[in-house]
Amino acid sequence: MPASAEHDSRLALRRILSNFGWLLGGKGFGAVSSLIYLAILSRSLGVKDFGHFALIFGLSQAFVSLAGFQTWQAIVKFGIPHLARGDRDAFSRLSVLGGVVDGVAALFGCLAVTTIILTFGEALELNPAYDEMALAFICAMLLTRVSAPYGIIRALNRFELSVWVGAITPAGRLLAAIGIWLTGPSVGRFLLAWAIVELITAIAMWFTAWRLGPEWMRLSRVREWRTAVAENEGIRGFLWVTYWNTSLQAVVQQGPLLAVGYLFGTSAAGIYRIADQLAKGLGKFALLISDAVYPEVNRQRHAPRVEDFRTVVRRVNLAVIPMAAMIAGLSVAFGSDLLMLISGPGFEAGGLILVPLVMAASLELASVAYEPVLHSVSKAHYLLWTRIAAVALLLTAVFTIPENSLGVGWVVAYVQAFEYLVLSLLVWLAMRRLGRARSDGSSDR
Incomplete structure (x- = not known):
């Protein structure tokens, strides 16, 4: 590899590590905070009420994913070339388009969730007294979801700002949990506190993005949405493919918890949620690495030499695989003890x-x-096909094989292994095809 290419590759990795460092600091604080407020929730509510909270929160997470487009990814993918050319107007139109898509999706989500909760609340063993509470909470979570401002901040490579604002959520939840614990815990009070914290975080994130460039968020740009679509060729297809990818991922992430509640009852859902929350700490670690990698991979994708791009991807993979093995080993060895320390009596089955x-x-x-x-x-359609297959496999297996919550957990592990193997093959094929297209001088887009 030429010296200049090696230098560019190292600079890319340094930017990834810098972004990851900021995200890790924020997520580290969030992880510690979440363990504390999770302990307060489970110990103060007990297995049954914590199960109600877990099911309502799980439904909210599922609906947020099902009703939301990944506009931040679109802003990063299509916005970085605009910024590189100095076309601030195009970036502005793209940013406003992302905000409009977020808002419209949230409104449609609120309409859909009303029907779902009123129809399936009883099937999930939600106490009828929680129906209206659950509906209000899920709509609040939908309306306070932010994606476009994250895209603006990340396209500008200002990860440190998203970390500071993102810390509002775990800090707010922790303070609220302590206050509720001392003054009288209930499912409703915890849900109300969580909704208020999300609202504060959403306002802060939009304000931060606005401070970085007020001209990028002018409401007058709304009527230019057709121009934004036209000058970002392929954005419609990209948004829909990423939407379905995220929606299917939501089924994989939240579906097992809801299935446990449906098949085995609210208490079983509470126990499963505790174990799932601790395991998802590792999943959140993966998410923050992905968030750090995403902008840089899109930048390197346009590098003159395809080998520079492949080198960055190869080095990221070589770094995360042993990291995943080490963290998994530590989690299996000590996770059960941590679970019991957090949750207390009644949650023993969560260790398995x-x-x-x-x-x-x-x-x-x-x-x-x-x-x-x-x-x-x-x-992106490769990912979509794989997740369609994974969701079909998951739904078939969850409702036919498991006899208890532990069986559901093993189904999740087997489905994730299937998805990993298939995606590994597809990424290898995509990279190989990219190399051939570049060597032939044909389009590789």
């Missing part, structure tokens, strides 16, 4: 469930570079 869920999360971490790579080479 934690093992397969940690294995699934470690595979998610090992594949952290796959989504950014497939998006950057315009092969």
Whole structure:
């Protein structure tokens, strides 16, 4: 590799590590805070009420994913070339388009969730007294979801700002949990506090993005949405493919918890949620690495030499695979003790469930570079096909094989292993095809 190419590759990795460092600091604080407020929730509410809280929160997470487009990814993918050319107007139109898509999706989500909660609340063993509470909470979470401002901040490579604002959520939840614990815990009070914290975070994130460039968020740009679509060729298809990818991922992430509640009751859902929350700590670690990698992979995708791009991807994979194995080993060895320390009596069965869920999360971490790579080479549909197959496999297995919550956990692990193997093959094929297209001088987009 020429010296200049090696230098560019190292600079890219340094930017990834810098972004990751900021995100890790924020997520580290969030992880510690979440362990504390999770302990307060489970110990103060007990297994049954914590199960109600877990099901309502799980439904909210599922609906947020099902009703939301990944506009931040579109802003990064299509916005970085605009910024590189100095076309601030195009970036402004793209940013406003992202905000409009977020808002419209949230409104449609609120309409859909009303029907779902009123129809399936009883099937999930939600106490009828929680129906209206759950509906209000999920709508609040939908309306306070922010994606476009994250895209603006990340396209500008200002990860430190998103970290500071993102810390509002865990800090706010922790303070609220302590206050509620001291003054009288209830499911409703915790849900109300969580909704208020999300609202504060959303306002802060939009304000931060506005401060970085008020001209990028002018409401007058709304009527230029057709221009924004026209000057970002392929954005419609990209948004829909990433939407379905995220929606299917939501089924994989939240579906097992809801299935446990449906098949085995609210208390079983509470126990599963504790184990799932600890395992998802590893999944969140994967997510923050992906967030750090995503902008840089899209930048390197346009490098003159395809080998520079492949080198960055290869080095990221070589870094995360042993990291995933090490963290998974530590989680399996000490996770059960941590679970009991956090949750207390009544949640003992969660220790066994934690093992397969940690294995699934470690595979998610090992594949952290796959989504950014497939998006950057315009092969997001590969990810979509794989997740369609994974969701079909998951739904079939969950409702036919398990006899208890532990069985559901093992189904999740096996499905994640299937997804990892298939995506590994597809990424290898995509990178190989990219190399051939460049060597032939043909279009590789």
